[in-house]
Amino acid sequence: MFPPEFDYERADSVAEAVDRLAAHTQAGADAELLAGGHGLVPAMKAGDREPDAVVDLDTEDLVGVTEREDSLAVGALTTYSDLADSTLVREHAPVLADAVAEVGDVQIRNRGTLGGNLVEAHPAADPPAAVLAADATLVLVGPDGEREVPATEFFVGERETVVDPAEILTEIRVPAAGDGTNARTPETGTRDAGASGAGSTDAAYVRRTHPATGYALVGVAAVLDRDGETVTDARVAATGVVEHAVRLPAVEAALAGGPVDADARTAAAATADDDLDTGRFRSDPSASGEFRQGLLATYVERALAAAVV
Numbered sequence: 001m002f003p004p005e006f007d008y009e010r011a012d013s014v015a016e017a018v019d020r021l022a023a024h025t026q027a028g029a030d031a032e033l034l035a036g037g038h039g040l041v042p043a044m045k046a047g048d049r050e051p052d053a054v055v056d057l058d059t060e061d062l063v064g065v066t067e068r069e070d071s072l073a074v075g076a077l078t079t080y081s082d083l084a085d086s087t088l089v090r091e092h093a094p095v096l097a098d099a100v101a102e103v104g105d106v107q108i109r110n111r112g113t114l115g116g117n118l119v120e121a122h123p124a125a126d127p128p129a130a131v132l133a134a135d136a137t138l139v140l141v142g143p144d145g146e147r148e149v150p151a152t153e154f155f156v157g158e159r160e161t162v163v164d165p166a167e168i169l170t171e172i173r174v175p176a177a178g179d180g181t182n183a184r185t186p187e188t189g190t191r192d193a194g195a196s197g198a199g200s201t202d203a204a205y206v207r208r209t210h211p212a213t214g215y216a217l218v219g220v221a222a223v224l225d226r227d228g229e230t231v232t233d234a235r236v237a238a239t240g241v242v243e244h245a246v247r248l249p250a251v252e253a254a255l256a257g258g259p260v261d262a263d264a265r266t267a268a269a270a271t272a273d274d275d276l277d278t279g280r281f282r283s284d285p286s287a288s289g290e291f292r293q294g295l296l297a298t299y300v301e302r303a304l305a306a307a308v309v
């Protein structure tokens with residue numbers, strides 16, 4: 001189906017795009033930013049979104065991964081395939097590298113952007129779980145200037161975030177995991193054991209894929225900081241199960257200060273739905289809420305195992 005008519009505008013800079021979005025918003029019109037187009041265009045063709053104007057942001061300023069003192073700065077227009085191919089991301093944010101490698105298919109990964117994915121906030125999108133577990137910070141630029149939002153405060157509802165209509169997500173700042181990071185080597189899929197144990201960080205993202213939609217029925221991201229065999233900090237997040245990606249504080253608390261052996265992982269995974277009311281679990285043609293709730297503990301355990309084994 002062809003979407004109703006809309007104005008198409010190009011913007012060569014963030015400032016110009018913000019001005020254009022703000023002008024439309026002030027005029028009471030509905031304007032959407034165009035990034036990879038793999039969320040917005042299908043929604044427009046399906047009649048789910050009918051913007052009056054589409055602002056196509058085309059600037060290299062928001063593309064790429066930059067190493068900062070203690071973090072990685074990812075430009076919001078960076079594609080999934082660029083992230084999956086990035087050695088910096090593989091080394092310092094392996095949970096994000098794992099998650100973007102799972103998104104859609106080759107065409108989607110070559111066009112879709114991390115920023116578009118996070119703002120789209122699809123309830124079963126993969127990267128939101130990774131940025132939550134990585135404790136990322138998201139940088140927004142709008143008519144009132146720049147602001148930083150922790151990932152834990154970014155997702156507020158199904159396909160809903162704190163981004164205002166004239167705001168642009170420009171950067172995703174991911175705290176760099178320690179040098180002892182146990183990054184999985186893409187070629188072999190095995191863990192290239194860094195200084196495992198002492199001051200190391202283990203991370204992984206695993207998901208159960210729905211065979212028809214290709215989306216996650218449940219996806220779990222886990223990042224564990226360790227000192228020897230003891231977990232000093234755990235960040236575990238799930239996607240696909242409730243209205244938006246969420247952290248799992250009960251699992252994190254069950255792991256913190258303890259070992260990461262199989263028994264500890266099973267015990268922690270058993271607390272996976274402690275923080276989630278049964279009524280929040282998503283039911284749709286792909287699966288019932290009950291089925292997703294049943295899968296959650298299994299995939300938490302698998303993510304923890306994938307991270308440390």
Ligand SMILES: Cc1cc2nc3c(=O)[nH]c(=O)nc-3n(C[C@H](O)[C@H](O)[C@H](O)COP(=O)(O)OP(=O)(O)OC[C@H]3O[C@@H](n4cnc5c(N)ncnc54)[C@H](O)[C@@H]3O)c2cc1C
Nearest residue numbers: 033035036037038039040104112113115116117125126169
């Ligand atoms: C067939 C298919 C399969 C898919 N499978 C998966 C999957 O398995 N896992 C998964 O995670 N995703 C999946 N997706 C979604 C895909 O990842 C999209 O790319 C993503 O949801 C949107 O990113 P985009 O760059 O294409 O954004 P766009 O479609 O351009 O924009 C999406 C929305 O975000 C807004 N936006 C975009 N960038 C910004 C920004 N920088 N600042 C503010 N607002 C912004 C737009 O205005 C729009 O409202 C799939 C999509 C398709 C079509």
